[in-house]
Amino acid sequence: MARYGMVIDTVRCVGCMDCVVACKTENGVPEGYNRDWIAYETTGTFPSLHTEIRSERCNQCDNPPCVYCCPCGASHIHERGGVVLVHHEKCSGCKACIAACPYDARFIHPDGYADKCTLCIHRVEAGKDPACVAVCPTHCMHFGDLDDPNSTVNRLLHSRKYHALLTDAGTKPQLFYLE
Amino acid sequence: MRELVLTRTNPMIDPRLHIWGWEIALYLFLGGIVAGMMIISGYFLLKGRHKEMTCSCLTLPPVAIGLLSIGMLALFFDLEHRWYFWRMYLTFQPASPMSWGSWILLLVYPALFANALIRVPASLERWLPILARWSRAVQVRPGIIAAIGSANITLGIALGIYTGILLSAFGARPLWNSAVLGLLFLTSGLSSAAAFVHMISRNKDESILLAKADNAFLTLELVLILLFLIGLVSSTRVHLEAAMLVLTGPYAPAFWVFVVGLGIVIPLFIQSLAVRHRIAHTPLAPLLVVAGGLALRFVIVAAGQSSHWTRLILTN
Numbered sequence: 001m002a003r004y005g006m007v008i009d010t011v012r013c014v015g016c017m018d019c020v021v022a023c024k025t026e027n028g029v030p031e032g033y034n035r036d037w038i039a040y041e042t043t044g045t046f047p048s049l050h051t052e053i054r055s056e057r058c059n060q061c062d063n064p065p066c067v068y069c070c071p072c073g074a075s076h077i078h079e080r081g082g083v084v085l086v087h088h089e090k091c092s093g094c095k096a097c098i099a100a101c102p103y104d105a106r107f108i109h110p111d112g113y114a115d116k117c118t119l120c121i122h123r124v125e126a127g128k129d130p131a132c133v134a135v136c137p138t139h140c141m142h143f144g145d146l147d148d149p150n151s152t153v154n155r156l157l158h159s160r161k162y163h164a165l166l167t168d169a170g171t172k173p174q175l176f177y178l179e
Numbered sequence: 180m181r182e183l184v185l186t187r188t189n190p191m192i193d194p195r196l197h198i199w200g201w202e203i204a205l206y207l208f209l210g211g212i213v214a215g216m217m218i219i220s221g222y223f224l225l226k227g228r229h230k231e232m233t234c235s236c237l238t239l240p241p242v243a244i245g246l247l248s249i250g251m252l253a254l255f256f257d258l259e260h261r262w263y264f265w266r267m268y269l270t271f272q273p274a275s276p277m278s279w280g281s282w283i284l285l286l287v288y289p290a291l292f293a294n295a296l297i298r299v300p301a302s303l304e305r306w307l308p309i310l311a312r313w314s315r316a317v318q319v320r321p322g323i324i325a326a327i328g329s330a331n332i333t334l335g336i337a338l339g340i341y342t343g344i345l346l347s348a349f350g351a352r353p354l355w356n357s358a359v360l361g362l363l364f365l366t367s368g369l370s371s372a373a374a375f376v377h378m379i380s381r382n383k384d385e386s387i388l389l390a391k392a393d394n395a396f397l398t399l400e401l402v403l404i405l406l407f408l409i410g411l412v413s414s415t416r417v418h419l420e421a422a423m424l425v426l427t428g429p430y431a432p433a434f435w436v437f438v439v440g441l442g443i444v445i446p447l448f449i450q451s452l453a454v455r456h457r458i459a460h461t462p463l464a465p466l467l468v469v470a471g472g473l474a475l476r477f478v479i480v481a482a483g484q485s486s487h488w489t490r491l492i493l494t495n
Binding site for chain 2: 042089092098099
């Protein structure tokens, strides 16, 4: 079975926010809301500082607390690729999933239901890349099947040093950042 | 140094998570006090002492129904997709404390109504004569009264613990991530309910008995708060940082003054003197206990949303 994930090259990412614009356009994300965003993380001691620029979104966790805590069964793991999705018509807007997410990747849509990145599953099922991946001008983002040893994402993870976000929280994120 | 800047601007999420406000804090408090009322009332029913403990067994059930309904209304107002609330009752999600809670609440109401049947107000009897018949049928059957007592104790414990586990199951919020919270909220609910009886009961023996019980609950609550904090402080870095929010951080004044000081220590001191007949029983101490129970929920709900996981960056 496929296990969809993303590999994002932080060396190539320049934080242009094309991915953000593409997501908002593709998915009709309301004004003032974000399914994906840019993180600028600066570490070190002056003058020896290092800034990592990341395109972030739902980490499509393999152990998703947002799904387990949902009292309505609205948050679920899609049969295709293990993508974490929300049935809008089942959601009561209780916000438990938002409290459960260590990445704060979810939000309440102005219509009342919990919303988040879907990895553009509608595009993936049509054989296309997610919108954010498709538009990236530096080609820093890669989408694919982490269970397929020949996929680009797997090849990159085997050849480069990488990290995932807040792995100590135990959610098994499926988005990886090349260093 | 570590500086993290996000371009994300999601309402209720950024810059600080604030998904739950007064509605949830009030609901958790009312759920807790109702749980305490069910346990106290159920205990005396089980012991066959409902005729002497009139406030606990006859006044509390209708009061509990009213308070729980206010709490449920607050919960309803908190829902963002509120007209879909019934979706919770089309499924049971065993891994979701909120799902457990919604089903527990559905069972709590019949138990409280059965408890209230033991004495139906005359005005209601005139309006609904069938209630008078049911009430008389219950009154002459001690076995049914004991069964109602057992059901109220069991469901009261479940309700009280669930209000804490609801928060503690969120591993993403380190301050809440302690199972002690279940027992702490249950004990706080028992304490508030005992204080309520202490305050309003006209039966002196009952009032003093519940004041003594409240002193035990308040002492246990202090111990549980200590265990809760020890658990966090001795855990991982993020849990330690979460504990500091209430120990020395922005929530410390509210926690120490309203929850621990005015909510537990001072009323415990006053009530200890009162039960030893050194000073008279006044509504001050029980009022402080009830307000302290409310403050506990507000502080934990607010501080928990400020606690979060952060990436540890090692620099030399």
